[in-house]
Amino acid sequence: MGRSPCCDKLGLKKGPWTPEEDQKLLAYIEEHGHGSWRSLPEKAGLHRCGKSCRLRWTNYLRPDIKRGKFNLQEEQTIIQLHALLGNRWSAIATHLPKRTDNEIKNYWNTHLKKRLVKMGIDPVTHKPKNETPLSSLGLSKNAAILSHTAQWESARLEAEARLARESKLLHLQHYQTKVSSHHHHHHHGFTHKSLLTNWTTKTNEEQQQLDESPTSTVSFSEMKEPNPTKIEFVGSSTGGLSLMKEPENNDWISSTIHEFETTQMGEGIDEGFTGLLLGGESMDRSFSGEKNETAGESSGGDCNYYEDSKNYLDSIFNFVDPSPSDSPPMF
DNA sequence: AACGCCTCCAACCGCGTTTGA
């Protein structure tokens, strides 16, 4: 089957967007919603393909995007979720509602991945590249646990993605009736705001709280879910992680996350894992600057690497499995 | 000033999945 023509059509513009184009797209979506991306460019008077418009909107023009530097909690969340989910940027982005998957992906590739590499940690597996010294520190068991958990999470993610899609659909219908009846009553002047970020209907107060917090609580409890198992997102408006909770059989994961939040985020955010990985300049210093590393092992490089890697892994393991004795058998 | 190298990120590309006729 052939690919869809998309931008192949002659006369369609590519490359950076001009302010005029942004304005056209913004004005059109504000007025009509995006509807079909395919037909949008023509209606909006843009000489772009729908794909390009969608990308511009979702990655740049959307009014609910938080721009600028990632804070510590966001970095921490990305690293932890990446350890669990891998390069599933859109899934990771659902837990950082004001960040786009593209932004997270870029930030990972340009910053976070490099940090891990400098620590001697494989950014793909989140394991130390040289297992041997760390194995002697008793980490191999934890690595196995993490690997198992990652597999489990991977399967769980499929369900999450399905739910998200279904939820999107439900709320799209809700939105389409709403947008025609009451325009321009939201703050920011975008009636579709909540639809585009969190798919659930929220009160203004709830939405305001979300706007001010790094991450948000996303609840699926309102959904007409055909699956009898109740599934919902849990999290705190004070930031940190929001992961899906399946009370029937996976309660320990959410309690694990909750425990992680209270121990890692609530107090001592500069200590341990956070201080280690997310300490910004201090971190960069301890793992030597971009250009000055190389032969300078004199400042105790290797020992610190192993110790730091151990702390890093411990932190992730604490996140996914803080108290193995209390955890139910997984398989 | 000129040049080369590097970093960053917006945008593109190609593919898998979903939708709907």
Next chain:
DNA sequence: CTCAAACGCGGTTGGAGGCGT
């Protein structure tokens, strides 16, 4: 059920800007 169109995702690219020489 089939198949083309549309959508959404993840990988990759290219150009702008920063920095050092």
